[in-house]
Amino acid sequence: MKRIIIIGAGPAGLACGIWLRRLGHDPLIIEKGRVGGMLHSIHGRIPDYLGRMSQNGSELANHFIEHARELSLRIETGIEAIRIGQGELTVHRMNAQNLNASYPQMEENILEHEKSATDRNYDYIENLSFDACLLATGLRKKRLAIAGAENQQILYTSAGFNFSEKDVLIIGGGDGAFENAMKIPHTARRVLVAFRSKLRARPDFVREAQSKGVEFIKGCTPMRIEQGGHPDEKIKFIYEMNTAIMSLSVDCILVKIGFEPCSIQGPDCSQAGYVVVNQEMQTSMKGVWAAGDVISPEYPSISLATGQASVAAKSMERYLRNISV
Template sequence: MKISETQVLIIGGGPAGISCAIWLKKLGVDCVLLEASAQLGGLQTRSPYENLWIPGVQGKTGQQVAASLADHAAAVGVDVRLKCPVISVDGRQVTTAMSVFTAPYLVIATGSQPRTGGFTASDRIIIGPGVGMEALEVKGKRVAIFGGGDNAFDQARFARDRGAKVTIFSRNMPRAQTLLQALIPEVGVVVGDYAADQNAMTVNGEPFDAFGIMFGFEAMAPTGLTLELDNGYVRVDRFGETSLPGVYACGEATDYWHPCVTTSAAHGIQVAKQISIKLQSYSSKSVN
C-alpha cells in the first residue's frame, strides 16, 4: 500500500481538528485531516439544539454549526478524508482502510464519547445527549435519567417538555448549574446509591420505560498510541503536546479547558500555531 507523506496529520474532524486544519492551511503548512464518519463536526452533528454558548453565533443548532465548520474547511482547501477511520498508529505512521500516511507531526483531535457506566445502548437505553434522546418516544412514559451534570438536567427538561414523567438519579449531589436545576423544579431528583437493572428496566425495583445515561464523556484515542491519560482524557502540556514528542492533542480529547465548541476550536488553533513555529524553526536550522 502506498505511503502518503504530509507535514501534519490530524485525526478527528470536530471543532478542534477543523480549526487546527484551517489555521495550518492559512499558515502554509501541509496537512491532511482524517475523519471516520461521513461528515465533519464531531459531537455537534449529534445536537439538534440551538447552541447558545458560542460568542457571535446566534440561532444555529449544533448540526448547523457543524455544517458551517465543514464549509469553512472546504472554502480554504483543507485536505479532508471522510469515511476514513484509523485502524492503527505506529509512531508517526497512520494506517486507514484505504491508505497509509506518515508525518513528522500528529494531532489527536478525536474528541470524546459518552461514558456508558456499564449500560448497553438499545432502543430504550440511550447513552449520551442529543439525537438519540430526541428520537425516543417519551410522551406519557416514565424516563429515568442517570447523572448529575448539566447534560442530565438538560435532557430531563427536554424529555419533560415532550410529555415524559422524568426522575433523575445521581449518586452524588448534582453538580449541574443552579439555573438548569431551577428550570425543572417538579422533576424528582434521587441522590445516593441506586440499583438499576437494564434488563428489567427498573431502578430500585421501580419500572421505567426508558433510560437516559448522562455520565459525562471520556476521550477517544486511536489504537496503537500509548498516551498518558488524566481521568480518561489525554494529558497535554500548555502547548498541546502529549507525552509522545511530536504528537499533539487538542479539544475534548484532552479536557484541557472547560469542554465546548469555543474552547475546542481555540485549542486546535493553539496547536496549529505551535506546530508551525516548530516547523519554521526546523526549516531555519536546515538552511543554516
C-alpha cells in the same frame, strides 16, 4: 510539502486545519464519523461562541464546514485512527467509497460511531506516514456499565425518540441530564432523574426541571436492568439506596452520565485517559500534538478547542521549519 495528518474533524481539528492552510500547508484531516464531530450531539442553543449564535450544534458545524470548504481543506471520512507510532499512523478504513473531499455527512446512528474497533466492519488496515500529526479526537459518551444495559429501551440520545405517554428515567446529575429533563416533560407521562450524590447541573436547570414536575432520585447506585417478557413491556431499573435494594418500572431509560476521552494508543495519557500535553500542545511523542476535549478534563468547550488548535498549528509550523533545515 510536509505530510501533516489531523485526526478528528470536530472544532479543534477543523480549526487547526484552517490555521495550517493559512500558514501554507496542505494537511489531511481524517474522521471516522460526521464532519463536525460531537457538535451534532448538541441539540440546544449555543449562545456563547463569539461571533456566531447557533440554534444547535449541527448549525454551528455546518458553518465550520463551509469555512473549511472555502479553504479547500482535505477531509476524508470513514477512517478511524487506531495507533500512533513514530512518524506513522495506523488506521482502519471503513469504506473506500467515502474517501473524497466533499465532506460527506454520514447518516448513521450516532451510537454507531462510539463502538470499539473490534465491533466495526472495516475494509482494511493501512499505515499512513506523517511529518506532524494532531490528535483531536474529542470525547465520547460514557456507557452504562451494568447488567442489562444493552437493552434497546436504553437510550443515549433523546433525538428522534417519541416519549409521548411514557414513563422516562434519566440517569445522570449533570447539565446534559437536566437539559433533557426540561425538554421531555411536555410529552411524557412521568419523568424522573436518578443520580448518585451531589448534583453537578446548573441550579437554574434544576429549578426549571422541578417546576415542570420532574422527580428526583438522590443517592442512587444503579445495579442492573431487567427486561419484561415482551418488548413492549416496561423495564425494571434495580438500584441501591441507603443499603436498600429498590426497583422502578419505566418505559425507557435515557443515560446521561458524562463523557470520556477518545484517546488512542501512542502518546502518554493521564489516569483518566486524557492526552498529556505541554504549553505548545505537544504530546510525549515527537511530531505529535493534541488539542480539544481529548486534553481538557476540566473545562471542555468549543472556544477552548479552537484556541488550543491555533497554538498547536503554530507550534507544528515552527517544528516543520526546523526539520526542513
